[in-house]
Every structure is written in C-alpha cells, then in structure tokens.
Amino acid sequence: MLSGSSLIWIGALLLGLEEMVRALFAVQSECPYITRIYSIGRSIEGRHLYVLEFSDNPGIHEALEPEFKYVGNMHGNEVLGRELLIYLAQFLCEEYRAGNERITHLIHDTRIHILPSMNPDGYEVAARQGPEFNGYLVGRGNAKDVDLNRNFPDLNALMYYYEKHNGQNHHLPLPDNWELQVEPETLAVIKWMQNYNFVLSANLHGGAVVANYPFDKSREPRIRGKTSYSASPDDKIFKKLAKTYSYAHSWMHKGWNCGDYFDEGITNGASWYSLSKGMQDFNYLYTNCFEITLELSCDKFPPVTALASEWLANREALVSYMEQVHHGIKGMVYDENNNPVSNAVISVAGINHDITSGTDGDYFRLLLSGTYTVTASALGYQPFTKTVTVGPAEAVQLDFYLKVQPKGINLTVKAYPNKKGSPTAKIPPTNLGPR
Secondary structure (H helix, E strand, O other), X not given: OOOHHHHHHHHHHOOOHHHHHHHHHHHHHHOOOOEEEEEEEEOOOOOEEEEEEEOOXXXXXXXXXXXXXXXXXXXXXXXXXXXXXXXXXXXXHHHHHOOOHHHHHHHHHOEEEEEOOOOHHHHHHHHHHHHHHOOOOOOOOOOOOOOHHHOOOOOHHHHHHHHHOOOOOOOOOOOOOHXXXXXXXXXXXXHHHHHOOEEEEEEEEOOEEEEEEOOOOOOOOOEOOEOOOOOOOOHHHHHHHHHHHHHHOOOHHXXXXXXXXOHHHEEEHHHHOOOOOOHHHHHHHHOOOEEEEEEEEOOOOOOHHHHHHHHHHHHHHHHHHHHHHHOOEEEEEEXXXXXXXXXXXXXXXXXXXXXXXXXXXXEEEOOXXXXXXXXXXXXXXXXXXXXXXXXXXXXXXXXXXXXXXXXOOOOOOOOOOOOOOOOOOOOOOOOOOOO
C-alpha cells in the first residue's frame, strides 16, 4: 500500500516539473538497486524527458527478459496519467522493499520503463491555468502548440498500401528526412524505441474513460458522421490487452463514462474516430511493440482531491497490464554454432504481422492461447518452422537453430519493397478528440 508520504508527493506534483523530478529521484534513492533514472532527450524549452527504470539489473537488457514501457502526459493538459505513473513508481518500490511476491516477480522478470511526462512544456502551460480554469486545449500541445499524438510519421497509409500489394507487414521504413518533420519530444521517443526492444506499452491520456487499441487510422476515406472499424492483424490480442485493463479498473469496464458508452470499456481507435500520425499505431508498425491508449478520466486536469481515489481505481489495472508482457511465446534464435542471430524474422501462420529478434538474438511474440505454426528466418539461413501450443500462463519458450543456406541454393526469404516510389495517402484534417 502507499504510504502517507506518497500522498503528499501527489499534491506537490501539480506544482511543476521540479517536484516531479524530485519524486522520481526520491524513488531511486529508496530503491537504488532496482531502479535507474535516465533522460531520453529534451523538450523544446530544454526540459529533460526523464525515464525511471525498474529491473533487478538496471541499465542492462537480459536475454529473454521483456522490455515494457508506460508513457504519460503526451498531451500536457491531460495530467492524471502523469500523477498515476509517479504513484506506480512509488508503489513498486515500496512493495518490493516489503517483499510482495507478485511485485518482486514482476521486477525480476521484466524491465519496466516509466516516462511520466512526454510533454513537460505543455504541462507547465496547463498547470499555470490550474484544474479550475483549464480549457480543453490549453497546454495540450508542446511549446510550439503541436499535438504530439499527431506528429509521428504516418506509416498507416503505407501499411494499407502494402496490404493490397503483398508488401512488408512490420518494421515499415521511415520517410526521407523524417527527423526534420517531427518535434524534439517525438524525435526523442522514436530514438528511445530504436534503442530498446519494447514488447508492450501503454500511453496514458485523459478526456474519456476507455481502453483504445489499434488501428487508430481508418482504412476508409473519412466521411462526416461515419466511422469504420480498422482491425490490425493482431486484433484479438489487442482486444484482450484492452480488456485486461478495463476489467481490472474499478469502473472502466462498465461502459458508461463521461456521457459516452463503450462496450466493455474498450474501443477500436478508428471505430471511435480516425486519427493520423498517432504514437499507438506507430509503435506497432515500426517496432516490435504492441501499444494501447488508455483514456483514464473525464476531467483532463482533475483536482488534487480526486487523485487518491483515481489511484485506487487504476492500481490493479496498471500492474495487471504490465503482467501481460509475459504471455505468448519467447525464445532465442541461434546459428549452428550457438551464436545469437539478431534481426531474424518471426512469422506466425495466419497472423500477417511479423516481429524480429533483438541484438541478443531473443524475441518475444504476444499471442492468445492456442496452437500456432511459427517460422524463424534470416538472411543467409534456411527458415525453420515449429508448432507450439500456448496456454494462459507464462510465455512458452521456443528456440530456433538456423542452418546456413547452402551455396547455389536460392531459398525464399521475405523481401519487401522500399517506401520510395510508393504512393502517399492524403492526410485528413487533424481530429482533436481526447486522443
């Protein structure tokens, strides 16, 4: 349980970035052997984007230990996620020190990264208004008033083109000069994704109460007043992930919240409203990471008095969702000499979305319970296929040993077209809903 000092922190956090940073370093001081603080970059106004890491070996990726991340405060005026992530950090530290077996197991077997505020500049603008006078958009964007959840490279348009032409289904290429087209905060997060092989993630927002899953962008042309469901190849697992949070939350699963109704407290993003250049879809299309968007409060900037009850409503959900990173299959990809093979492609028959092994040769593939045919392939090696049955418990370990491709034999290895020359979809006007 949280101590009284934690409740005092939350009240102080609404004062600004310095208090949030002090809270992070206080957690690191209390649990120095399982935490690390690092910065992934700076905002336009020079504020650090600090991440607090939890692991039994901070700063080190351990083979077969999945990487998880939480991102809060992408919209500066949506502050509940920011506060909840500080609460979560304090909770993990305290429960670990108290010997809580569940939390100890989670920290020992998972590398957890918590970014409480992706948009500290926007938060400062919103905080000056305060909860009583904050408008719907005041502080939403960064210091240049750019909406960071409309600022990632649009890979959906490319994905939908590839779907029709049997093209690449994962790790889509970024457009030329993409670094010049995004904000510093967005650039920092993309570089972060490139440096860590994240498996599962959630992005915390406010303005509604619902768990939102990919795709956010509709495949159909936008028609006023009409939305369409835009399923990803992993639609079933995304629904499961969203329901995990919704049903562990005190009231999200009931459906009626903030004047809206979402069956079981979940929604496909495009079915709600179409959104281009969002972070959620970008994670799925550019990396190995599955991300959902969590809308956690009707009030974007709730008063301090609401924070304790909001924490109690979200605490179990935040922990249960992290535990989902341990489902499906995981394993190592080796060559014949037991050397790890990085960037091997892991394909699951019937699911048109591949993932790849990391630099240590380990891979993680989220799957529902069932029997699957899984193939590992890599350039210069013969593909190898196995059948595996996945249960509801911890991930099944499935290792692959690849043989070198014999000279003179041309084996079929997936080759994908380059983005250059492919059509560019017209981007519809920006939608400024909660996400």
